Amino acid sequence: MTSFFRMKNVKILHLLLLFVFVHAGFAQADFAPYFYDNGPYSQNGNLALFSLSEDTAVGTQIYSLNGTDPEGQKVSYGLSFDPGAKEYFSVDPVSGNITLVEQLDREKHDSIDVHVSISDGRSQVVERVTIFVMDANDEKPEFQNMPAIINVLETTESGSSIYRVEAVDRDTGSGGSVTYYLQNPQSILFSMDRNSGVLRLKSGEMLDFEKTKTHFVTVIAKDGGGNFNGKEQFMSSSATLTINVIDVQDTPPSFIGTPYFGYVYEVSVPGSVIFIVEAKDGDVGNPNPIRYSFDEGDDGVFGINKTSGLITLLSHPINLKREIFNIKVKASEVSPEGRLMDYELTTLVIRVVDLNNNPPTFYGEKGPKNIFELTMYEHPPEGEILRGLRITVNDSDQGANAKFNLRLIGPGRMLRVVPQTVLNEAQVTILVEDSAAMDYEKHHFLTYKLLAVEIDTPERFSATADIVIHLLDTNDNAPKFSSDYYIARIPENSPGGSNVVSVTATDPDSGPWGDVQYSIYGSGADLFLIQPTTGIIYTQPWASLDAEVRSKYNFYVKAEDAEGKYSLAEVFVTVLDLNDHPPSFNDNFLETTMVIGAPVKIEAVDDDAEVPNNVIEYAIMKAEPDNNIFDINADTGEIMLKSYIKSMAIIQNITKQSDCTWSLVVQARDRGQPSFSTTAVIKIDVTEATQLSGGPLGSFLMQSRNKPLQIVALLAGVICLMVIVTVIISTATFMRNKKSNRILPNRRVRRRQRNQPIWNIENPFKKPENPGQKFRVEEVELEPEPEPEVIVENVNYNNNVGNLVRHWCPPPPPCAPSLPPPPPPCFPGERQWVVPTVSAAVAAKPKKRPVTTRRDTVNNALVSELKMRLEQKRLLQLQ
Secondary structure, three states: HHEEEEEHHHHHHHHHHHHHHHOOOOOOOOOOOOOOOOOOOOOOOOOOOOEEOOOOOOOOOOEEOOEEOOOOOEEEEEEOOOOOOOOOEEEOOOOOOEEEOOOOOOOOEEEEEEEEEEEEOOOEEEEEEEEEOOOOOOOOEEEEEOOEEEEEOOOOOOOOOOEEEEEOOOOOOOHHHEEEOOOOOOOOEEEEOOOOOOOEOOOOOOOOOOOOEEEEEEEEEOOOOOOOOOEEEOEEEEEEEEEEOOOOOOOOOOOOOOOEEEEOOOOOOOOEEEEOOOEEOOOOOOOOOEEEEEOOOOOEEEOOOOOOOOOOOHHHHHHHOOOOEEEEEEEEEEEOOOOOEEEEEEEEEEEEEEOOOOOEEEEEEEEEOOEEEEEEEOOOOOOOEEEOOOOEEEOOHHHHHHHHEEEEEEEOOOEEEEEEEOOOOOOOOOOEOOOOOOOOOOEEEEEEEEEEEOOOOOOEEEEEEEEEEEEEEOOOOOOOEEOEEEEEEEEEOOOOOOOEEEEOEOOOOOHHHHHOOOEEOOOOOOOOOEEEOEEEEOOOOOOOOOOOOOOOOEEEEEEOOOOOOOEEEEEEEEOOOOOOOOOOOOOEEEEEEEEEEOOOOOEEEEOOOOOOOOOOEEEEEEEEOOOEEEOOOOOOOEEOOOOOOOOOHHHHHHHOOOEEEEEEEEEEEOOOOOOOOOOOOEEEEEEEOOOOOOHHHHHHHHHHOOOHHHHHHHHHHHHHHHHHHHHHHHHHHHHHHHHHHHOOOOOOOOOOOOOOEEEOOOOOOOOOOOOHOOOOOHHHHHHHHOOOOOEEEOOOOOOEEOOOOOOOOOOOOOOOOOOOOOOOOOOOOOOOOOOOOOOOEEEEEOOOOOOOHHHHHHHHHHHHHHHHHHHHHHHHHHO
């Protein structure tokens, strides 16, 4: 605080001197710069009483030096350390920002002395300040006396203190306080005082050297937590304390290997060893020697060695009065002074038994036997007894020595033995368990081992006998093909008797039952035969395979044995196509008309069945009178004019001829090997298209004249639309009349028939004798009653012309058409129709029906032409 007031007084003095000098005219005076003293909690000033946490990250801006010059000169800042001291900070001389450049550690340096300076270029002021490093919880507790090894007597009382653990944490505050824990407090015998670190035996617990000789106790020292990098952090350390338990004499001896059982046999003699008992002192750390003796039950017929525990027979077995002896054996500790101390008792059971000296034995009808044979057919019924085997088993011993088990050992579980446990003697029965596994094709004979093994005897005597079963074959298998289906390929035009495929079926049965006969049948088997014994399928001698007629055949082949058991397989035969047909045009001479801008399509057909033999490429070989007029699409056969030909004038300029009839030699070549080709001469009349009157509908009909289904769809749509409009108007009228409650009279309106002219329409593309009559329209007067009959004459011989636009001109003078024909007269309430583009002539045929208007006549003519085109396409497809 004294430094703070001193700085304040210096500032006031400087201001007073500045004021006096300015008014006195001393403009050349110079005063030293100075720092602002903003107190210990400010982030800028002269760094006085500034403190910083040790966990501050390197590179952090921690403070800003701030000062001024009385004359207003620009100041710079500096920062330095004592000689030899570590430089923890750096300063920006212009801004005064101080940055931490070295990691702080309060445990090594809790304060740092720094020299800060401010200069205006002439004068420099240096101040020494102390920066205090504040603690962060960054240190773990350190054990002072761990890890350690201590020895503790097993007789230590419960609750007694065993060891005191000590750990130190160099942090301050709560981070420097230490508490102690055990890592597994539930599973050990010890407890830990959290504050003092004293380790004790738990109340009610005792150490036992005989159970555990060494205990490992893991102690955790944990601090009280503190702030580190802005978060609360707890740190801990662990160490292991090894506790060795010291043994004392507090445990009696214990017998090893109990319970004890001994046997006296009929051939035993006095002095025979019956059993050996063994005991050890429970205090294994410092054991005492053991002395053995009988406590009771020996009846004076058995003796025991006092030091080794060896028990012997003292009398002949015939003199023993009991079959079972329960003898109490005592094992006592002997102190170093020879005094008997703690002892332990156990029971030794000695059984007098018959000597097991007779193993089990198998008998046949004529005495002992170890091989039994039987012949039988395969697949006997399950559960059937193999009566041809007459087997008896016997053990001449008595009691437990004569009890044994029977087992049948062999391939699979085809047979089962009964009984499975025998006492003394029994008749052995063999039963069929798995009939399907007894298969002659898999096993011509079966060999089993019949095993008899004693159950409750130490010797475990046993005996074996071989059972051999010879199987006889039966016809239990049907022939089986090597595949469920066979796929074969044969070239067309192969000569009769050519091999197609070989099928194979096998019958595992023996003798005639294993012979296989083959046959074929099915709708596709007419052209094929099969060799009955080899299974080779071949074509009929007269058969001629043609892929164009039929390329796929499938039929069934049958494999049958001598008793009629059979199996089937399916055969698929593919006739491979050969390139044996050249392409052929529909006609050797084709004539068509081409409108400029619309292509003409020709078509050739190759009768081969598969690609590439039936894939055709088109090419123009020659064109007269000029070769540079036409192009052809090699894939589709469309012939078109060169792209630069837009009018007849261009063609005439190229050919210098007014005749527009062309002859083209077109080649159609297939892609087979070898390749075949055909040429045809095509005559093309080239003409220009003129616009047809009638607006968009006329244009649409002209463009769609080769698409009859599209025109029919349009007409159907128009009719549906008219029906819908009529229904809507009728419904609206009905609803309006219903709302107004008016009743309209029912009147019949009779209209007088009008005589309408009938138009005879001729095909404009049919070349007329008189050019002036190319677009002639005739009007024919109709009688009042008759209905006209539509007669359609197809005059367009080029069925490949598409998108031709037909134009109509008014009657003579016969010249090039330039204007559409005059519209037909309109009648009130009648829809106006345009003249459709059809190639037909309409004439009247009297019938007693209502008069047909011109609109109906045109519609009928259009529909007739569409039907004709559909019929022509159908005929072409049939060809």
